[in-house]
Amino acid sequence: MNPQSTDFESNQGKDPDHYLFVGRSYLRDRLHRFAETLSNTYMFFGPPGSGKLELALHLATMVLCPYGGCGRCGTCISISRGEHLDLTILRRSGNFIEIDDVRSVLRDAVQTPNYGGNRLVIIPEIHLAQRSGPTLLKTIEEPPSKTIFIFTAEAIEGEILPIASRCIQIEVPRLSDAAIKSYLMTLGTLDDQTETIVEASIGRLDFAKSLSQNPAMVDYLNQWLAVVESTPHTPTALSELASILTEAPPLSSESETKSQGRKKRDELDLVLMGINYLARQLSKANLRTTFDRQEALDALSRAARSLQLNVSVALAVREAVFSIALL
Numbered sequence: 001m002n003p004q005s006t007d008f009e010s011n012q013g014k015d016p017d018h019y020l021f022v023g024r025s026y027l028r029d030r031l032h033r034f035a036e037t038l039s040n041t042y043m044f045f046g047p048p049g050s051g052k053l054e055l056a057l058h059l060a061t062m063v064l065c066p067y068g069g070c071g072r073c074g075t076c077i078s079i080s081r082g083e084h085l086d087l088t089i090l091r092r093s094g095n096f097i098e099i100d101d102v103r104s105v106l107r108d109a110v111q112t113p114n115y116g117g118n119r120l121v122i123i124p125e126i127h128l129a130q131r132s133g134p135t136l137l138k139t140i141e142e143p144p145s146k147t148i149f150i151f152t153a154e155a156i157e158g159e160i161l162p163i164a165s166r167c168i169q170i171e172v173p174r175l176s177d178a179a180i181k182s183y184l185m186t187l188g189t190l191d192d193q194t195e196t197i198v199e200a201s202i203g204r205l206d207f208a209k210s211l212s213q214n215p216a217m218v219d220y221l222n223q224w225l226a227v228v229e230s231t232p233h234t235p236t237a238l239s240e241l242a243s244i245l246t247e248a249p250p251l252s253s254e255s256e257t258k259s260q261g262r263k264k265r266d267e268l269d270l271v272l273m274g275i276n277y278l279a280r281q282l283s284k285a286n287l288r289t290t291f292d293r294q295e296a297l298d299a300l301s302r303a304a305r306s307l308q309l310n311v312s313v314a315l316a317v318r319e320a321v322f323s324i325a326l327l
């Protein structure tokens with residue numbers, strides 16, 4: 001029997017979004033206050049994968065659900081599927097939010113709500129707006145009275161400052177490991193891979209979602225442990241290992257329809273997850289090693305930095321593998 005099944009059972013019947021509030025219950029209190037005294041514009045900001053869009057959808061259920069956001073009625077379910085008639089979510093056509101993307105949601109924004117309450121427009125990742133900021137700004141300066149705009153952003157800076165200054169801002173911190181585990185419990189997929197997924201997700205909900213949908217990715221992450229565990233560390237063996245680790249499996253089954261830019265970012269994310277996973281195992285002394293842990297961790301963090309600076313995946317992986325193995 002799975003030792004975690006009791007935890008899982010005890011989560012049944014709870015709000016399906018409860019994982020969003022693990023370790024940050026004050027966010028639930030704030031959303032309650034927002035739903036009671038509605039304003040027209042909100043902005044959730046925080047690091048990638050912190051659950052900003054999920055929180056925006058949660059606020060939408062609190063506003064539109066006749067039971068205040070029960071998470072289970074037809075309204076809540078249609079919101080979670082993005083199918084509610086009074087909810088519009090901007091879906092980018094490319095890597096950035098273009099003016100046509102904005103115009104299309106603004107056409108919905110001015111319509112009278114179908115159910116007589118409010119209409120919600122969610123615009124995720126507003127920091128990716130290109131030349132569309134002024135059009136949006138004009139609308140939110142004098143919003144249709146029944147329409148509520150919810151933006152998400154990774155940071156409030158640069159071109160989105162004028163929009164942000166007209167919004168009620170909510171900072172969303174990174175999720176804890178406990179929150180990620182709680183999310184996995186809601187999927188009912190607790191198994192041998194749970195610990196790996198929690199460790200490798202580094203508090204990112206998007207990572208946890210991808211990993212839980214794709215067992216091949218979890219296998220890939222475990223291969224990173226070979227960088228410290230396998231011997232001998234001959235140059236040929238290391239080159240082979242580096243090329244295996246360079247070839248990350250696709251991040252999700254829908255990858256065929258993704259843009260090249262998005263695919264590249266997914267590939268980087270997965271390698272980054274591998275590096276972080278190995279670093280966490282190393283720092284917890286879970287691995288047998290013959291070399292200095294701190295130096296190995298430094299090498300991994302250099303490789304992670306290289307990746308974030310958009311160095312090629314193959315180069316960053318090689319750098320990580322060789323610098324650790326040759327310590």
Ligand SMILES: [Zn+2]
Nearest residue numbers: 065070073076
């Ligand atoms: Zn409901």
